[in-house]
Structures are given as C-alpha cells and as structure tokens.
Amino acid sequence: MSPTAVFVSGANGFIAQHIVKLLIDKNYIVIGSVRSPVKGDELVANINSPNFSYVVVPDIGVSGAFDEALKAHPEVTVFVHTASPFRFDISDIEKELLTPAIEGTKNALQSVQKYAPQVTNVVVTSSFAAIGAFRQYEDPSKIFTEADWNPITWEASLDNAGDGYLGSKKFAEQAAWDYVKTEKPNFKLTTVNPPYVFGPQAFPIKNKKESNTSSEVVNALLKLSPSSKIPETHHLFVDVRDVAAAHISAFENPEAAGKRLFLASAPWSSQGIVNIIRKNFTELKNIPVGEPWKDNLYRSATYKFNNSKTIETLKVELLPLDTSIIDSVQQILEAK
Ligand code: NDP
Numbered sequence: 001m002s003p004t005a006v007f008v009s010g011a012n013g014f015i016a017q018h019i020v021k022l023l024i025d026k027n028y029i030v031i032g033s034v035r036s037p038v039k040g041d042e043l044v045a046n047i048n049s050p051n052f053s054y055v056v057v058p059d060i061g062v063s064g065a066f067d068e069a070l071k072a073h074p075e076v077t078v079f080v081h082t083a084s085p086f087r088f089d090i091s092d093i094e095k096e097l098l099t100p101a102i103e104g105t106k107n108a109l110q111s112v113q114k115y116a117p118q119v120t121n122v123v124v125t126s127s128f129a130a131i132g133a134f135r136q137y138e139d140p141s142k143i144f145t146e147a148d149w150n151p152i153t154w155e156a157s158l159d160n161a162g163d164g165y166l167g168s169k170k171f172a173e174q175a176a177w178d179y180v181k182t183e184k185p186n187f188k189l190t191t192v193n194p195p196y197v198f199g200p201q202a203f204p205i206k207n208k209k210e211s212n213t214s215s216e217v218v219n220a221l222l223k224l225s226p227s228s229k230i231p232e233t234h235h236l237f238v239d240v241r242d243v244a245a246a247h248i249s250a251f252e253n254p255e256a257a258g259k260r261l262f263l264a265s266a267p268w269s270s271q272g273i274v275n276i277i278r279k280n281f282t283e284l285k286n287i288p289v290g291e292p293w294k295d296n297l298y299r300s301a302t303y304k305f306n307n308s309k310t311i312e313t314l315k316v317e318l319l320p321l322d323t324s325i326i327d328s329v330q331q332i333l334e335a336k
Pocket residue numbers: 009010011012013014015016034035039057058059060061082083084085086100125126127128169193194195196197198212213214215
C-alpha cells in the first residue's frame with residue numbers, strides 16, 4: 001500500500017513546518033502550499049526529502065484558490081489547513097485578516113469537496129481565539145473548555161487588529177463547522193485550537209530579526225536591556241511540537257473526528273519567561289530582573305481552562321513552559 005499523501009496549506013508557517021517535518025518523519029507523502037517559489041524552494045532545501053513537494057497558492061482568499069493544486073494531486077487523502085494571517089501590522093482588518101481567514105477556509109473545503117472527494121479527513125488550525133479571550137469575557141470564574149465560543153461580533157472584530165484576529169479565527173472556524181453541517185461532504189473535520197504557541201522553529205534560524213508573531217514574544221524579551229520594563233502580558237501557552245503532533249493525531253485517531261482539540265498546556269507571563277531565561281542562561285547579562293514574584297500573580301489572573309476531553313482523546317502529556325522556553329532560547333542563541 002502506498003503511503004498516505006497529506007496536503008498542508010501555508011506549509012512554510014511556524015506551526016506548519018513542524019507538521020510537515022513530523023509527517024515526513026512518519027513516512028507520509030506531503031504536498032505543501034506556499035505563496036511563492038522562493039518560499040517553496042527554501043522549504044524543499046530544509047526538509048530534504050523526496051516525499052515533500054510544494055505547490056504555489058498565492059492567496060487563499062481568492063475563490064477556487066486550491067482547485068488546481070488538488071486537481072494536480074489526486075493522491076491526497078488528508079488536507080491540513082493551517083494557512084491564515086496571524087499578524088497585526090495591517091491597515092485593512094477585513095481585507096487582510098477576516099477575508100483570507102474565512103474565505104480561505106471555505107475555499108479549502110469547497111476545493112476538497114469538488115476536486116478531491118477521496119479526502120477522508122480535513123484538519124483546520126483554529127485557535128483559542130475562537131474559544132474565548134475577548135475583552136468582556138475575561139471573567140475570573142470562567143473555565144474555558146472545548147464547548148466555548150468567543151462571543152466577539154463581526155462589528156467588534158473590525159475595531160482593531162487584535163480583535164480582528166480574534167474574529168478571523170472565530171468566524172473561520174464557524175464557517176468550517178457550518179460547511180460540514182450543511183454540505184455533508186465525504187470528509188471528517190477536526191479543528192486544533194491552541195493559545196499562544198511557543199517553542200523552537202522546525203529548522204535552524206537564518207534571520208534572527210524576523211520571527212512569527214507568537215515566537216516574537218520570547219524573541220522580544222531577549223532583546224531587552226537591564227533597565228527595560230518587562231511587559232505585563234500573560235496568557236496560556238502550548239509547545240509547537242505538541243501542536244504539530246495533534247494535527248496528525250487529528251486524522252490518525254478516529255476518536256478525534258468531529259472534535260475541537262483544545263490544546264493548552266499552562267499559563268505564561270512575560271515575567272515568568274524572563275525568570276526561566278535568567279535561571280537557565282546566566283551568561284545573558286542584558287535580561288532585566290523585573291519583579292520575579294509577579295509571575296504567580298499574572299498567571300493566576302489569566303484564563304482558566306479545562307481541556308480534559310482533548311487530553312483524553314489524544315492521550316498526551318503536553319510539554320511544560322520551561323522546556324519550551326529553554327529550547328527556543330537555545331536555538332535563537334545558536335543562530336548566526
Ligand atoms: P505563521 O505566520 O508562521 O504562518 C501563517 C501561514 O499562513 C504562512 O504560511 C502564511 O504565508 C500563510 N498565509 C497567511 N495569509 C495568507 C494568504 N492570504 N494566502 C496564502 N497564505 C497565507 O503563523 P503560525 O504558524 O503561528 O500560524 C499558523 C496557524 O496557526 C494560523 O491559522 C494561526 O491563526 C494559528 N494559530 C497560531 C497560534 C500561535 O501562537 N502561533 C495560536 C493559535 C492559532 P506567508 O508566510 O507567505 O505569509
């Protein structure tokens with residue numbers, strides 16, 4: 001029997017590169033979509049396997065975006081849709097965040113149903129942003145689970161780029177579940193809903209200055225000076241290697257079909273990350289001390305969660321924050 005072929009959209013992304021790497025390690029055939037041949041060629045060089053190839057899909061938000069790619073690859077039986085804009089340096093929320101996220105998801109599902117009826121599973125990378133984390137929802141007694149939906153409205157998501165991102169993930173995920181409900185396609189749908197994803201890049205870092213949005217949280221702390229104020233930011237986290245593995249379990253494990261996999265490991269705060277860096281990288285003299293004890297305060301003020309259903313389905317133990325931070329910092333320091 002020939003190995004399963006998996007299509008991964010946005011294959012050059014932070015999370016997607018780990019998914020592709022793991023799929024190749026597990027002997028799958030992988031077809032990744034990227035926006036340009038330059039990005040595809042870089043990925044081919046890093047992955048260095050005859051089982052990986054790429055197709056160019058310049059904009060997932062354009063109707064029929066994946067049609068040609070799927071017509072050209074009738075061997076694909078699993079579609080993993082990770083591509084979605086995760087950036088805040090934008091000027092038009094609807095055009096740059098909402099439309100590519102929502103239409104991109106619909107386009108992926110439509111192309112699969114129309115041109116790849118042999119696909120058995122579709123996995124969509126959603127987010128904790130689709131579960132909770134909107135301003136008025138920050139209720140300290142609230143425990144977020146797989147059943148929760150962010151109450152953000154379309155109007156509120158047009159307010160600023162941060163809320164635009166929350167809306168983009170909520171409405172894109174809703175569109176995916178609605179599609180399956182109304183169209184009843186051949187495939188089973190699973191979503192993966194992580195909060196902030198930290199951890200090392202899948203391949204050695206070539207450009208220290210530019211990193212994806214969530215990795216930049218850690219990267220930015222490394223650039224502080226001893227007198228810098230540590231940001232008061234805090235939220236939930238999960239390691240990128242756990243997120244990648246969950247995308248694969250999402251189609252390998254029949255129990256994951258039709259579910260939202262809420263993948264959160266633990267709360268984090270910038271002060272807490274600084275504490276981990278200072279303890280493990282004593283050679284870094286630029287990192288400010290801040291107020292180390294405040295980490296507890298921030299972490300207890302962040303979102304409470306119960307993702308036992310997901311943990312039961314996946315039967316995994318998620319990596320702790322210190323492992324994730326130590327591995328990321330080590331990799332950044334090794335970069336030229
Ligand atoms: P990256 O920015 O590294 O990856 C995003 C990917 O989407 C890139 O390949 C990007 O292409 C592609 N993309 C964005 N917009 C378009 C578009 N209009 N047309 C085609 N491709 C597009 O981010 P992550 O790896 O962090 O994010 C991957 C997924 O995970 C996203 O769906 C994100 O919302 C979700 N997520 C991420 C979290 C995190 O903390 N990292 C947390 C929760 C969810 P290009 O590089 O060419 O721009």
